[in-house]
Amino acid sequence: MTTRLDPLSFLDSDIDALRQQGLYRHLRVLEGEQKPSSRFDHRQVVNLSSNNYLGLTTHPKLREAALDATRRLGVGSGSVRTIAGTMEIHMELERRLAAFKKVEANAGTVSAVLTKDDVVVSDELNHASIIDGSRLSRATIKVFPHKDAAAARKVLESLPASQRKLLITDGVFSMDGDLGALPELCALAEEFGCIMMVDDAHASGVFGKNGRGTIDHFGVHGRVDIQVGTLSKAIGALGGYVAGSKMLIEYLYHRARP
Known part of the structure; x- marks a missing residue:
């Protein structure tokens, strides 16, 4: 029985190249809410990378509106718009x-x-x-x-x-x-x-x-x-x-x- 070569083996060398170039990404895990001062990877830091410019992601009115819409209408439309x-x-x-x-x-x-x-x-x-x-x-x-x-x-x-x-x-x-x-x-x-x-x-x-x-x-x-x-x-x-x-x-x- 012939052993099949992994057609994706080239990805390993590409990932190694990213590491050598200092371009390898480590995902920072957010613990809790997205705030100006947030906790990432067990460290409290000043968050300068978020797109949540106005803090609306965690605004109480938006939370309640999302919950209300979900209760009334469900979590999706069930079909494409058209x-x-x-x-x-x-x-x-x-x-x-x-x-x-x-x-x-x-x-x-x-x-x-x-x-x-x-x-x-x-x-x-x-x-x-x-x-x-x-x-x-x-x-x-x-x-x-x-x-x-x-x-x-x-x-x-x-x-x-x-x-x-x-x-x-x-x-x-x-x-x-x-x-x-x-x-x-x-x-x-x-x-x-x-x-x-x-x-x-x-x-x-x-x-x-x-x-x-x-x-x-x-x-x-x-x-x-x-x-x-x-x-x-x-x-x-x-x-x-x-x-x-x-x-x-x-x-x-x-x-x-x-």
């Missing part, structure tokens, strides 16, 4: 998010806005999720140096005027905490006829009036076509959203993956 999983609380959340973000409508997911014939023009430090989404769209990806609107202009000038273009930036860049060049990029989007998109995951709850994000902070309402955000950071819960015009959201209901 078949039988859209509940009244989903629609209420969408309405409230749309009002909060000052847009016409809101949806929970986004995909397939672009095709292989289109172009994504992206800041080099945009979040990994933007990079992954751009690749999945199969569109051509053009990257410009961080917050360099002049370089972004040169990229746009090199593209055919008839080609559909998505210009995208983070509102707040997650690694360095600096703000995206929204006013300059919005002006470029208008000049070159681009779809303007902002990932405001780290800005919601932090910048703008009542935490409405960088679109509100810079006063560019109506100039950003697609806003992407999350409920898992400052909002203290789970999930994400896409906010924009009614036409965009109607399109996403039909084309975005559940």
Whole structure:
């Protein structure tokens, strides 16, 4: 009987390489609640790594609301949104998010806005999720140096005027905490006829009036076509959203993956 070689044996050498490079991750185990002063691995430390910016993850009102919803509705919808999983609380959340973000409508997911014939023009430090989404769209990806609107202009000038273009930036860049060049990029989007998109995951709850994000902070309402955000950071819960015009959201209901 032939002994089968382990087809995953190469992973061991890759893990060893991570250790040698000082890149091996040790998971820090949180004991108890996520707080400014938390206990990790039996040590009380100041927690500077959490996304729970406003402390809402453990807020008494949010705890009670979650328990109440679970008692009334269960722990899941039982189906995807597009078949039988859209509940009244989903629609209420969408309405409230749309009002909060000052847009016409809101949806929970986004995909397939672009095709292989289109172009994504992206800041080099945009979040990994933007990079992954751009690749999945199969569109051509053009990257410009961080917050360099002049370089972004040169990229746009090199593209055919008839080609559909998505210009995208983070509102707040997650690694360095600096703000995206929204006013300059919005002006470029208008000049070159681009779809303007902002990932405001780290800005919601932090910048703008009542935490409405960088679109509100810079006063560019109506100039950003697609806003992407999350409920898992400052909002203290789970999930994400896409906010924009009614036409965009109607399109996403039909084309975005559940």
